[in-house]
Amino acid sequence: MTSPEDIFRDFTDSKEASDHYEEHNRKRDEVAEEELQPLIDDFRSSEVDVVEFRNRNNGLNKQHPLWGFDGFVGGMHFNKLLKAVPGESELGEKLRNVIQPPENEADAHETIDAFAEYTQRLKENDLDSDPFPKSTIFFLSYFWHVQQSTDWPLYYPTTEQYLKEEGLFEMEESYGASYVDFIATMDDLREEASTWLETPVEYREVSNAIYWHEELDESEIEDEETSGGGEETETFVNGDKPYLPPVVADLDAVAAGRDEAVNQYAPADTDLPVIFERKCGILFKMLGFDTEVLGQGSGRNPDGIAEAVRNDYAVIYDAKKREEGYRIGRDDRTIREYIETHTRRLRDQGKRHIYFAIVSSSFRDTEESTLRDLRTNTDIDNIVLLKADVLQELLRMRLEEPYLNLDDVEWVFGNRPGEIQSEELENIVPEWRQSDSEFFVS
Template identity: 75%
Template sequence: MVSPEDVFQEFADSEGAQKHYREHNAKRDEVAEEELQPLINEFQNDDVDVVEFKSRIDGLNKRNQLWGFDGFIGQMHFNKLLNAAPDESKFGDRLRKAIQTPGSIAEAGEKIDSFAEYTQRLKDNDIDSDPFPKSTIFLLSYFWHIQEPTEWPIFYPTSEQYLGDEGLLDTDAPYGTRYANFVETLDELQAEAETQLESTVEYRDIANAVYWHEEWDESATKGEETSGGTEARDTFVDVDKPYLPPVVADLDEVAAGTEGAVNRYAPVDTDLAVVFEQKCGTLFEMLGFDTELLGQGSGRNPDGIAVAARNDYAVIYDAKKRQDGYRIGRDDRTIREYIEAHTRRLRDQGKQHIYFAIVSSSFRDTEESTLRDLRTNTDIDNIVLLKAKVLQELLRMRLEEPYLNLDDMEWVFGNRPGEIQSEELENIVPEWRQDDSGFSVS
């Protein structure tokens, strides 16, 4: 292992890491001050309920992946807690108290132990959601850090593992004690680093240095430099074509009606919208669903129904070929008809959860109120928007990792309404495979 002193020095000497984290930290400060802190205040003041708070926190962290909250131990854990809570209002009150910043390290430990015990009770009483008590440390420390960044460090798994390996942290201690010791250890490292580097060091600088040492990939910054910024770099959504069967490898091109797709299917004299429907059905079958194709020629119907035969859910899906992206607009009436026409039959077949998915090249001007209305006023459990590229990526993961099953994939359709982003697909990796999958948070 490399000593903390050497880790700090390596981090300080790396121009790539310094440039990346200067920009990263500046963005963190901006988002925390202008968006996250006001939202937390609204929640603390009871101006928004816990359901809206969860949704807006999710959206902010998906758009600004700066703290690692959008993964398993952050947002997904939050989702599990809310799903397991028998009373949303009482859970919201409990969370409001928990995320209030502590007055001392001792109080921080007590808050973590208390909320972890509460999480364990939710876990024991709800076999479906399965929240993980240890994630309490990350969850609460994230909210404390956003509010008082110089007082409370985020408990990152990478930092915990490194400090444990160095003998600087007892990773088997009770959760509250572990976080209290974590803060004390970082205080000592902070003082040592400031002396060594002759500059001010924050908690996040220590976390950044450890993450850079343990997980850093220099190609990340090189990719940003050559692509013109982080927004242009989206490696997760880029489909690795060799892993996709040829029949669905061009699903994204067909969805967008590209010139290449038009020319490719012109000889078969089949409308490209029909080709897209057929390919979507084939892809759902490859994922493991029993797929009932409807669509063209079957009257007023969605394009298909994907049934998880050995599970308790089904997905009604509609494929929308669009060059400029799909907008629901007035189609909500049609979607409502599709739902009403098929949910009763699916319920009779024993499907406890029924989801609706729209697949297209991209989406624009989506009104969340429309999705909420459909979810609230129809017999559907959730409605999601899936880019064709995201569906391809889901299949690639399924073919590369045969342990993934339809139980795991239900997260994509049932977690939350709205557009599912490619980076969210990491959430379907089972907890027991997190270490093997290369998943990390920082």
Template identity: 30%
Template structure:
């Protein structure tokens, strides 16, 4: 199936992975030390959830919640996003009137197949169910996308038998397309059949090349490493320029991450105009900035923070200080009403001044954990170096870039589900930059 020139490129991909010291990063840039060992430990717990579901010891709702909670703490397969947990959430939500049928369907489909033919039959069964829903849906963003079926099922099969079943990741398909060894397939079943056989051939190429048998995970990590440098053609990629492998978050290209409710249903009109105000181009910048700052402060008040408003007219100060005494946590807040997206520019000096001035005061008042939040509609530049400098050289524990939309969704979920301040603070700390609406939705929707 794979021609000689492509085999040589696959061997180069492996060499580059080895030269990267087999380092694997999660989506937040944190190194996953010995990811395969971590997966083996995680599989023990995941298998318990699956077995409990199969034996009717827990229902489908408990099963979904258990899988979601576990993967949020142990995101080793990228299941927390679109093709995994979001697909599962939508599958259950759309089937609530016929939950017994869905329960039996899922029990049958996630059970490990005996062979590839049986696997393809299971994929076809769930795909058919999803296609019937998807084809009739007016808003296809809110129903399970059939294009997620192979990833979803192969995840559960791999939990049962990692040596046998590879997971069909979008990033792997993209890598195969770039190598020109992928062909389009009309159904999920045909796609998985092609992928399974291609993966077996790749493992054989690598095994013959290295003289040792290669696993699904080893092949997977090597191609993640390759896709870490997508702007380079493989034939032009010097080995020493290879990037560390990044564990992928699955994203469905044809749909966006969407909440299960209308945002406006859980916001008062006063704060719902935050995004619109941030995008305003006709108002004087000072008036626009002041109004935007006040709305941001109001939203943090509704999130149950004690808010000290500073902002324009108070001298060289940040816009607000947030405090939460019970958590011994405070945040310095700067709100940026930039219609075209905020970039750091000359503000780095001002930010450092805010930190140097307010951190000692907050520490003296007993706040042990202090963060810095910039709120804007969007962010244009890469802040990584600056953030690293701040968190390394100052008392700031967490530097957060928060989009206006994400802030509104956080307030909506707080109103809807009575989320506690401790959870809101944990959300700021745990999510990567920038925090966008999709991150908040994925964390809180239908859990």
């Protein structure tokens, strides 16, 4: 085995490793501050529920694989917890308390042990989901580290395994005690490395050096950078609209009535709301749906019905062009009428699930009670709000990734009510495409 001192010296002597992780850490700080911390704050204040929190957190980690949370003991463990818990609200209340960084190591010890015991009870009551109690150490330390990276080290298995092989760390009688001991070991390494390198060392630098030595080398980093793998993969619609056919590439601009759309379609003898409706119908067809376009001129009807014929579900959709964003308001009566008019026919045709989707530039002042009332008092399985650029991104993913099908796409319409965030789309990626063996610091 290579000693910690040699690992740190080799790591700092490698320009490839130093450059790679300097950019990696910069990106970690940016994503944590601008995206993850606001999401955690919204969850802790109950602005988002536990399902949306899981979806958006997991989606962000698939989009930005910076902490290893997109693997078995991170995102997949979160999925297992949600499947095993008797009620989603119960898990939400538990998590709101435990993802807040601890006051001290004794608090961390107690929090990890308590949540691991809770996970064990879920495991015993739901053998199919099988959440793994030891994953609690990584799972909670991830949230603490994202919020306070200099105070709480992330418990990576690669780091744990190396420390065990060097005789520097052993699991204690409880997971909480093991994490506290892990902190002590990491503190010793930080102090020693600071002496060797004559510069302060953070927890993540210890993990970076160990992972670089155990899993990466310079040639792999060079190959990654040469192939473009070192850059963040584009997952959201950008200015060039990759993979988007021109006919729907401006859907977001039309939805918001932006100047470029107004100028482009000024010569046409058609209003922008009608153009928006037509483009939505085209996009649903491109997704693979058998789409019936209704809209203006068809009476009191929604703008269209998109049927997944072989998948036994349908989406009733309505397109709302708005410059300032759409608010349901009194339209819930109209929506109720649309649902009542079409669900019976769709059920008679054998559709097991029927969803309602509103597509607009953005949404404002949405009352969750209105959405709940529509789900409860009509024969609809779910109602979702989709921004035009999110719908564009869904199409981009569908066209770019041939393994995605309408079964996968159904997740967007059936998973939860309310506005679907762009980062949540990463959750339509099937689990078989995800690593289920281990997780890594990339």
